[in-house]
Structures are given as C-alpha cells and as structure tokens.
Amino acid sequence: MVASPADLVAKLSSSGDRDARLKAVRDIKNVIIGNKQKKQVFVSLGAVPRVVELLSCDAGGPLLVQCAAAVGSFAYGLDAGVQAVLASGGVAHLLVALSSEDEAVVLAASRALKMVYQSPMAPAAHALAGSALTRLVWLLGAANLCVAEVAARVLARCCDTPEQQAAVLEAGGLGGLLALLAAAEPARREAAADALAALLSGSPAAASQAVRRAVLPVLVKLLGCTAVREGVPGALAALLDDCPALHRAAADADAIGRLAAFLQDERCSSRLKVGTLCALGTLCLDYEDHRRQLAEARVLPQIVRALDDPDAQVRAAACTCVRSMSRSVVALHCSRVGADVAPPLFRRLQDADLGIQATASATLCNVVLDTSPAQEAVLAAGGLATLVRLTSAPAAELRVNAAWALQNLMHHASADVRAAVLAALPWERVEALASDADARVQERAVKLLQNVFAYCTPRDVEAAQAWSGGVALRLLVSSANPAANVPPLRRSHSLYGLCNVAVSGEEAGRAAVMASGAVPHIVASLSDTDNAVRLAAVWCVIALSEPHGKPAAAQRVADLAAAGALAALRGLAEDPPSLDIHERDGDGGGEEGGAGDGGAAGEGGLLPGTGQEVLMRDEDEDVVLSSL
C-alpha cells in the first residue's frame, strides 16, 4: 500500500517531523521523475510551493537535496511545473542553495537549475551580488561538470546591466569563464561562451574586444556540435552585437554557412531559429559579401517563412534578418530580397508586438527603393496606404519608419510612383510630420520633400505645389531659416529642396524660389558654420544664377548680390574649410580648366578668380576682382 498524492502533499507540512517531511519529499520525487501525469497531479495539489518552502528553511542537507531534486523534476518537461516553480520563488532558493557548504546540496541545486534553464520560460536575469557572485565564480572551477556549467549559466543571467557586468568582473568572473572556455566538454564551453557574450555585451572597451576575439572561434566551432547547438547562435549574436570588428572574422570562419544550415533543418526549434536569425541579421548588417554568402546558402524561403512564425521572437528575429539583407543596392538589384517578402512584411505591420511592427516598417524603408524588385509588390499590396496610415501612429518609431519609407519611395521615383504618393499622402500629413514631436520625424519630412522636387520636370514641380496648396515651398523656406531653431542637417536638406525646385522647375521654379523669401536664408547660409549647410547654399546660388546670359538670370543674380551673396561667397574664398564647397563655389566649369592643371587644391588653384564666378558674370568683373 502506498500513500495517495494528497497524503504525501499533506505530509510535507507535518510540523516538527523532519523525517516525515524528508520521506514525503523523497516519495514525491521518486513518483514524478519521468512521469508527466504524476507531475501534473502533484502540481495541481499545490505540492510545488510546499517543496520550495522546505527548500528555504534550514532543513539540513538530506532534505535540501531531496527538495532541490524534486523542484528540478517539476520544472522539467512540464510548462505548468516550470510556472509553479517560478511562481513560488523556487529559482531564488536554488540560487541560495548554490552557496551551501554541503557539496551534495550544491550539486542537487545545480541539476535543478539546469532543468529550469532548459525551459523558454526560465528567467533571463538574476539579481545576484557580492558574496553570491564570488561563490558562483568559485564554482566555475568545480570538478563536477554540471556545477561548473550551471555556475556559468547563472552568471550569464547576472549581466543584465552595466553595473551587474561590472560586479561579475569585480568578482573575477572573466578569468573563471575564460578558464572554463578551455574545458574539454562542449556543454561547459558553450555555457562559458554564453556567459562571456553576456558579460561583454555592450562593452566597447579594448580589453573586451580582445576577449571577444578569444571567445569567437570557440562559439563558431560549437556551431557544428549538435549536443549544445541550441544556445550557441544566440550567444554568437550577443557576442557580435555592437562589435563590428568581429563580423569579418566570424564570416571568415564560415559562421554564415553553419548558421544557415540550421534553418534548412525542419526540426529547427524556436530557440535555435531566434538565435540563428539574430546572428545572421547581425553578420549581414554591414557587409555585402556576408549578404552574398547568406544568399548563396539558399535559405531565403525559410527566412521569409519565419516572418509568419507563430513564435513572436522568431518573427522579430526574421524581420531583423530581412532588414539586414535588404541594406544594399546589390542585394536589392540581385533580387536576394525579392517581391515575396512584401506580403509577410505587411502582415507584420499588423503584428500584436510593437517591436515587430517597428522592425517590419524599418525593413520596408529599404525594400521600397526604386532599385528594389519588391517595390512594385509593396505598392500592389496596398503598401502606400499602410505607410500613410503609419505616419500618424502613436509610436514615434513607427512614424519615423513610415516617413523614412516614403522618403526612400520618392527617391528617383518614376512618374507613376510619384503620382501615386502624392495621391495617397495628404499634404496635411506632411505638415504634421514636419512639426512632429520627434525630431527624427521632422528630418524625414524635409528629406521627403527634398525628394518630391528632385529629378523631375517643371510639370511635376507644379503638380507638387498644387498638392501642397502652394505651401510646400513655404515649409522648405521656414526650415531653411538660420535664425530658427532648426538643426543644421535639416536646414541643409531644406536648402537642397529649394535648389531642386529651382533646377527641376526651371524658370518658373527659380522665380518661385526668389519670390518665396528664401534668398536671405540662402545668403545667410553661405556663411553658416556647418559645411553641409554652406555647400547646399552654394548649390542654391548656382541654380538661381542659371541659365547664364538670360535677362531673368541677370536679375536674379543682381538680387542675390544685393542680398549680400557676393560678400558671402568672398568669405568662403578667404576661409577655406571644405574642398567640396570650393569646388562648387568655383563651380568647376570644365571650360575653365578647373584645378586639373597640375596644381594641388591647397595651392589656391581652385579659388582666386573663380570663387565668385556665379555672380561675377553679370557684374563688373574688374570691379569685383579688384575688390578681392
């Protein structure tokens, strides 16, 4: 005859009888090991909090060992069990048990924690400090494989903030983990590498770089080890994050090919997918040949499928990966990120997770470029209306991305795309973006407007002016005002917008700019302290002073001169801060022979006599030259 589960649970609370409690815990442990149904029964009866309670009291070694083993068993293979252990504070008590002087208790607590950590629900961070950390670092050197491994896994969860990282370093964690990294067993090495990646994450210090370099080959090698591969890609992603210097080395070690192979495996778990997609996204963020390697691995269909994965973390990681893959004209041109990404990306714009929406909209910024084969698919799928809707999203990140995508969509836009954008985007939205609470959104609005007037015809300029009710120019003028509190970057793009109106709109455009009140801002910007602003202003002056020899141009030149442009240009000639400005200030002019006749720029060949050509042609050249 055996006691019923309810009896056993009741005996856990039998006051004063240590042996009875010990026996009850041992019996429960023996019953539930390997038996999910029994675990479920005991969980339902509330056994877990009671066992955890025993773990917390000064119950002596044998009872603690049995309690730890039972808690570990509850946490293994049953979500309800893990939830019960977490809810009752079991992890915290297991962590305390690691500091026990009794080796058997430490071993049992380690095994239990290892089981807890195998669950995706396991806590990602612990708040340990002082002597607890010191004890963990000491355990890194334990002879028992499990204890050392668990110590590393606990430390990996003690690096959530820079202060925690500093505390682990202070406790000697770096040396202990590096020593563990040299272990023979893959599991211990993987745990050490994972902890080191967490410890060094976000640390730009040179010493950190050196350690990362030591950890990287271990992790890449472990990618090929099936026994431990689950957590390795995630650790690799953490190690590579914020450390572009290592991306090359990782790719050279064939990390991309090995990671891609995981995605080709149908049995790839969610955890493995998340780590793999994050690592691939990091590796492909900046390097074209890395994107090429990933494309050649032929896993794009798997990545696109992951955009619709039931697991939110997988969807987020897939978005990050696609975004990285779409960050180059070569990738877009070669259709590596083709039209098939558009539909799932749009679905992600409706995702319940705001972070996923943000990453998806960021990816759209890249795939709507005119060099992208996906542009047409995005528009066909109603992408324009969605982007316009997102310009008024409550989350600033979404508004930034929406405005950014519209800016990129208008870059070198075809007549059809241009017309479609103007039809879908009410001018009031642009005005709202230009005065958005977030400065990044304001910047995108001005850049969008710059593109609206770039590379187009006088008719397009007219149409854009009509779209804005005639106030687009006014918006550009106000944001080009040096007296207003507008950042230099935005002012320079406003000036390029004005330049575009003058160039694309031809005579009517030039007249409109002259009449818009922009001239004082342009002239003042010629003396701005910011190089980009000065250069943009010079291009405005060039645009307004053409076409050479026409009466209207002469009048504009006279007006510019009257506003002080000549003196400002002379100032540029006397104070040479930027080669590009001088070249524009001199305005090149192939007929002048430029600076190519053997003279270096620093020898003054670019400036004297050419600096004011833009205006001098319509002035008395002798007078101007003598005044220099």
Place this chain on the structure above:
Amino acid sequence: MERRLANLASERLSERRGVQELQLLRSLRARELHVTAMEQLLGGNGEACSEEELEALNYIMGPSYAVGDGDAAEEEPGPSEPPDYQPPAPCSYLQAGQGFEGRQRVARVVNPQGEYWRVMVRIQELDRGRGLVSGSMWAENVPHAKSPVVTFWEGEVVDDVNHSFITAKWGASRADDLRHWSKFQGFCSFKRQAQRGQGRWATGNCGRLREWPYIFMRWKERFFVNVGEDCGLTIAGFYYVCLERASGRIEGFYFDPSSTPFQHLDLQASCPGAAPRCQSFGTFEYR
C-alpha cells in the same frame, strides 16, 4: 561592357576584309610598340628608367615594390612618423543618385574612325568608409540590341585607406595599372609632383588624395540587368575611372586583355532638364 572581339572581327572582316586587315596590322604594330615601351619603362629589357618613371612606379606599386636602387624602401617613414592616409574629401558629384552622360569609344582596332556608344551612368550607392561605390550603366547604339543595354557595376575608390592604385585582380598586372592610370591627366600630375620631390608619396605614403582635384576609381560590371549573358557583349573587364572633382567630368578606360585596348569612356555629370552646371539632389538612406 564591350562587344565580343571575335564576333566583331568576324562580321567586319567579311565586309571590308582588305582595308581592315591593313588597319588591324597597323594597330597591332602600334600596340606592340606600346608594350615594348612599357617593358622599357618597367626595366624589363635591362635599360634604366628615368627618375620620374621610377618615382611614379614606386608610388603606385607601394613601398614593398621599390624599383631602382632601394632608396624608396629606406625612405619609408618609421614609427615616429605615422602615415597620413586619408580618403578623398566628399564631392558633390560622387554621391548616390548622381547621373552622368557621355559616350564610350569602342572598336578602336577595327574601325579607326571610332565607334561610339551613348552611355549613361547613375551612381547607386557610395560607402566612403569602405571606399566602395556602385551604379548602373546604360549603353545605347549597341549593335544588335533593340533597347539600351543596362549593366550593374560595383567599384572601388582609390582612397589610400581601403584601395590603392594597384588593382591586383581582374587580370590586371601592375604594368596594366601603370599604363592605364598614366592615361589620366590627373595621374600625370602626381608624376610631376614626384619629380619635384614634394610630399612623401614616392614611398607609397601618399596622403594627398584627400585634396587632390581628381578621384580615381575602378568600376567592375557585375551583371546585365535587362539582357542575358548571350547578348553578344562581354563584361569580363573593368574600367579605370577618373572623376574631375570640380567639373564632374569622368574619364575611363576599359581594360580586358581580350578586348580592344583603351576604350575611352567620356562622361559629364548631368541632371535631366537642368540648366548647365545645375544639379538636382535626392536623398535616401538604408534603415
């Protein structure tokens, strides 16, 4: 891009065989003489190079390839004098979206009158940090092509940091590099500077590209955008390119050991519909 020489020769020879054979022989002879001259420049026949030639050669080959009596290697700055390598300063004409128009002279060997393709180029992307540039090239008047042939190219900016004048790939030898760079006026100016002994660049430590009035590049066509590989054209070679910063003029020379040598690309910065010298400016960024 370049028309496949074999096809071209076959077509033309059947039409005007006599005259063209003579022209071909003359051309080959001229080429032979040119190669001989280059061998002399490189000291291949044991004759001494001029001081200017040696300095120019030492510059583009770098300190590890000192030609002559070895002084160049000794002049290499020590640790107390760190190299002053800086990439070319930003240039309005070298940025994403910038267009160029002009022509490419092809088939110099077969037809001395020259055959020209109208060419348009658009810079698609520039990565100053890595010295990388890419773009598209449209060629019109291409024989047997019903519409303009579009290619996509990737390029390198000679920036003293990521890329030097030495190509070291795409079938180009150091002698090829010298031969092609020397055809640009901007590079000849370097040689004159060397003759005057200015700067330290004779040792390979240039430090002058930042303010140099020209920007040197290599453009390598990667694939055809709108036609197949069997379109009768080849993109096996690459262009040596020189942009005059102030004017926006681009010159280039196509190099492919199996194609007509020194096909000349001549482009000018352009903006459709704009008055001369005026430019429109778009802007995009990857997210």
